[in-house]
Amino acid sequence: MYIYDMPYLERKKLCNILDQNNSYEELAAAHMQFDIATVQKLRREFYRGNSPSDELLNLWSYHNHTVLELFVLLSRMRHYQAMMVLKPLVDRKYHHLIKESPCLPELMADLHLSASEKILNAPQVADVSRENNESVSPQNHCLKAKSPQPKTNGISCISSVTESAGAIPQIPYEELMKSTNNWDNGSILGRGGFGTVFKGTWKCTQVAIKRIEKKEGSPESSYQQVMQSTTELHCLNAYRHDNILPLYGYSIGGPQPCLVYQYMSGGSLEHRLHIRNPSLVLSWPARLQIAIGTARGLQFLHTIRDKPLIHGDIKSANILLDPNDIPRIGDFGLAREGPQADYVKVSRIHGTRPYLPDEFMKYKKFSTKVDTYSFGVVLFEIATAAAAYSEKRENKFLRDYVVDHEGDVVELKDPRAEGGDNYFKGLVEIGKLCVKGKAKERPEMVTVLIQLEAVS
Structure with a gap:
C-alpha cells in the first residue's frame, strides 16, 4: 500500500x-x-x-x-x-x-x-519482453554497460562507470570539496534518495554537484544507486540537446562518487510554479516557452536514434530552468530504451505515481506514450500551478482534477499570472490529449511540439 x-x-x-x-x-x-x-x-x-x-x-x-x-x-x-x-x-x-x-x-x-510492494525510485536494468514473450535487450547506446552483480562493498563499484563516461572528464574529489567549501551545508540545493545536491564554483564556473551517498540497508540498494548514476552518465554522454541538462564531469576517486552538472539558476519548474515572490511568478509566454522547450527535448529523445529513449520520470521537479527560463530535462537515472512501435512489457515499474498512466502502473506496458502522459500532467501543472498530487482536493491526482472539472476550465487558471486565457486554454487542451486513458489515443511528442508551437 x-x-x-x-x-x-x-x-x-x-x-x-x-x-x-x-x-x-x-x-x-x-x-x-x-x-x-x-x-x-x-x-x-x-x-x-x-x-x-x-x-x-x-x-x-x-x-x-x-x-x-x-x-x-x-x-x-x-x-x-x-x-x-x-x-x-x-x-x-x-x-x-x-x-x-x-x-x-x-x-x-x-x-x-520487492517490486510488488513499491514503485522503485532507482533504475532497474530489467529484462523486458513483448506481448509474445520475445526477449528484448534493454541495452542500447545509453544502457549498454554490463550489469555487475552487487558487491558487498556497495557503492565502491561505481568505478565501473569510467567506460560509460566517454569524453566526459573525471574530476578529482578534492576539487569538488574545495568548490563547495568542504561540502558546507549552506551550499545544499536539495536532497533525494540518491544523496545531496550542492552548489559549487569549479573552474570559475557555477555548478551543481550530485554527491551520491551510500544508503543504509542492503548492498543491493547501494548497487541500484550506482546503476542509476551509470545510466545517467550513458544518457548524458550519448544524447546532447539544448533542452537536456549538460553534464560537466564526474568523480569516482573519493569516498563518495559525484556527478557535476551545469548550475540552473532558475531552479526547478516545480519550485518556480509554487514560488511566492510575485516578481518571480512565470508569465504566460514564459510558461508556453518552457512547455515548448521541454517537448522539443522529449521528441529529440524519442526520435534521434533507431529506437526511442524513454525518460521514464518526466515531472516538473526534473525540468530545470536557466537564467532565461529556458528548460533543461534532467535526471536520466530511470531512462530506458523503448520499442520502435507499440510497447514492451517490463518486469518492474519505476517513476513517480501521479505522473504515470494506468497501462504502465497496472500492466507494465512501457512506451513513449508513458512520457507523453507524464508531460500532459506537467502541462496541467504549468497552467494551474497546482500540485500533481494533493490530499486537499477531492480529486487528489491533478490529471483527474483538471479532466473531470465541471464548469469553465478557466476557473483553474493560476491567478497569480495576469491575463493569458488563450495560453491557459491551449496548454490545458493539449494536456488533455496527452493524458488520454488509452495510450494509442495519445499523440507522439513530435505532434505535441507542433501543437504547442501553434498556441498564441
Whole structure:
C-alpha cells in the first residue's frame, strides 16, 4: 500500500500522534532525510491550522513510498504507538518490529528488492519482453554497460562507470570539496534518495554537484544507486540537446562518487510554479516557452536514434530552468530504451505515481506514450500551478482534477499570472490529449511540439 492510498481514519490518527511532541520533525529530518528548510516549512503548517505530519506524508508520497517503509522508519524511532496505527495495514511478518529491536538490515533489503510492494525510485536494468514473450535487450547506446552483480562493498563499484563516461572528464574529489567549501551545508540545493545536491564554483564556473551517498540497508540498494548514476552518465554522454541538462564531469576517486552538472539558476519548474515572490511568478509566454522547450527535448529523445529513449520520470521537479527560463530535462537515472512501435512489457515499474498512466502502473506496458502522459500532467501543472498530487482536493491526482472539472476550465487558471486565457486554454487542451486513458489515443511528442508551437 502506498502512502497516498492510506485509509483516511488511520492517516488522521497517525498524524495526530506524530503532531504530538513534534515527532514528525525527527521522522522528517533523521529518517526521511528532508533538509532543514523543509522541516521549518512543516512547522509553519501548525500556525496555519494544518497538520505538519499530514503535509510531511504528502511530500513523502510524491516519491511513491509505502506504508511498510513508514512502518520500518517508525520502528527505528521506537515509536510503537504510531506503529500500532499502521499494524493492520502491513503484512503480519513485519509485526514483530513492534516488539523487537528496529534497524533490521535484512528487512530493508527485502523492502528494496520487492517490486510488488513499491514503485522503485532507482533504475532497474530489467529484462523486458513483448506481448509474445520475445526477449528484448534493454541495452542500447545509453544502457549498454554490463550489469555487475552487487558487491558487498556497495557503492565502491561505481568505478565501473569510467567506460560509460566517454569524453566526459573525471574530476578529482578534492576539487569538488574545495568548490563547495568542504561540502558546507549552506551550499545544499536539495536532497533525494540518491544523496545531496550542492552548489559549487569549479573552474570559475557555477555548478551543481550530485554527491551520491551510500544508503543504509542492503548492498543491493547501494548497487541500484550506482546503476542509476551509470545510466545517467550513458544518457548524458550519448544524447546532447539544448533542452537536456549538460553534464560537466564526474568523480569516482573519493569516498563518495559525484556527478557535476551545469548550475540552473532558475531552479526547478516545480519550485518556480509554487514560488511566492510575485516578481518571480512565470508569465504566460514564459510558461508556453518552457512547455515548448521541454517537448522539443522529449521528441529529440524519442526520435534521434533507431529506437526511442524513454525518460521514464518526466515531472516538473526534473525540468530545470536557466537564467532565461529556458528548460533543461534532467535526471536520466530511470531512462530506458523503448520499442520502435507499440510497447514492451517490463518486469518492474519505476517513476513517480501521479505522473504515470494506468497501462504502465497496472500492466507494465512501457512506451513513449508513458512520457507523453507524464508531460500532459506537467502541462496541467504549468497552467494551474497546482500540485500533481494533493490530499486537499477531492480529486487528489491533478490529471483527474483538471479532466473531470465541471464548469469553465478557466476557473483553474493560476491567478497569480495576469491575463493569458488563450495560453491557459491551449496548454490545458493539449494536456488533455496527452493524458488520454488509452495510450494509442495519445499523440507522439513530435505532434505535441507542433501543437504547442501553434498556441498564441
